[in-house]
Amino acid sequence: xxxxxxxxxxxxxxxxxxxxxxxxxxxxxxxxxxxxxxxxxxxxxxxxxxxxxxxxxxxxxxxxxxxxxxxxxxxxxxxxxxxxxxxxxxxxxxxxxxxxxxxxxxxxxxxxxxxxxxxxxxxxxxxxxxxxxxxxxxxxxxxxxxxxxxxxxxxxxxxxxxxx
Numbered sequence: 001x002x003x004x005x006x007x008x009x010x011x012x013x014x015x016x017x018x019x020x021x022x023x024x025x026x027x028x029x030x031x032x033x034x035x036x037x038x039x040x041x042x043x044x045x046x047x048x049x050x051x052x053x054x055x056x057x058x059x060x061x062x063x064x065x066x067x068x069x070x071x072x073x074x075x076x077x078x079x080x081x082x083x084x085x086x087x088x089x090x091x092x093x094x095x096x097x098x099x100x101x102x103x104x105x106x107x108x109x110x111x112x113x114x115x116x117x118x119x120x121x122x123x124x125x126x127x128x129x130x131x132x133x134x135x136x137x138x139x140x141x142x143x144x145x146x147x148x149x150x151x152x153x154x155x156x157x158x159x160x161x162x163x164x
Contacts, residue, residue: 004076005156011068012150013162015143018061025054026136033133035126051129055114058132062111062139066104069146076154098149099142107142110135 001009028050032039043051070089071081081089090101114128150157157163 001156004072005154007068008072008076008150008154008157009160009162011064011072012147012157012160015061015064015069015147016163018057018064019140019143021057022054022061022136022140025050025057026133029054029133034130035133037122037126040122040126040129054136055132058136058139059111061143062107065143065146069143073146073150096149098145103138104142107135107139 029047032043032047066086070093074081074089074092079092081092087101090099090104093099094101110128110131114132
C-alpha cells in the first residue's frame with residue numbers, strides 16, 4: 001500500500017471508532033429521549049458523561065469525514081480538491097451520490113448549535129440536544145455510504161486487516 005491508501009485505511013478506522021462510541025452513548029441515553037428540562041436536571045454524572053461522549057464523537061466523526069475522508073477518497077479517484085473551496089468538494093460528492101450538499105450543511109448547523117451545550121437556558125439546551133440526537137442516524141448513514149463506496153472502489157479497503 002502507498003501512503004494515500006494507508007491514510008484512507010486509518011481515516012476509515014478512526015471513523016469506525018467514532019461511530020461505535022456514538023452508538024454506545026446513544027444506547028445508554030435512548031430510554032431518556034427525547035429530553036426535557038425535568039429529566040435533564042435529574043441526570044446523573046454518568047448520564048451527562050454519555051451526552052458528552054455522544055457530542056464529542058459526533059463532532060469528531062463529522063470532522064474526520066469533512067477534513068480527511070472526503071478529500072482522501074476524491075484524491076484516490078484522481079480528483080484534487082486541496083486548493084478548492086469545501087463547497088466544491090461537497091458538490092462533487094453530491095454528483096457521486098455520496099451525500100446531499102444541503103444535508104451536510106444542515107448537519108453542521110445542528111452540530112454548531114450544540115457547541116454551547118452548557119447553556120444556562122436548559123430548555124434551549126435540551127432542544128439542541130434533541131436536534132442532534134435526531135440526526136445521528138443521518139450522519140452515520142452518510143459515513144456508511146462512504147465506507148461501502150470505498151470498499152467497492154478500492155480493493156485495498158476490502159482486504160484491509162485493520163478494518164475487519
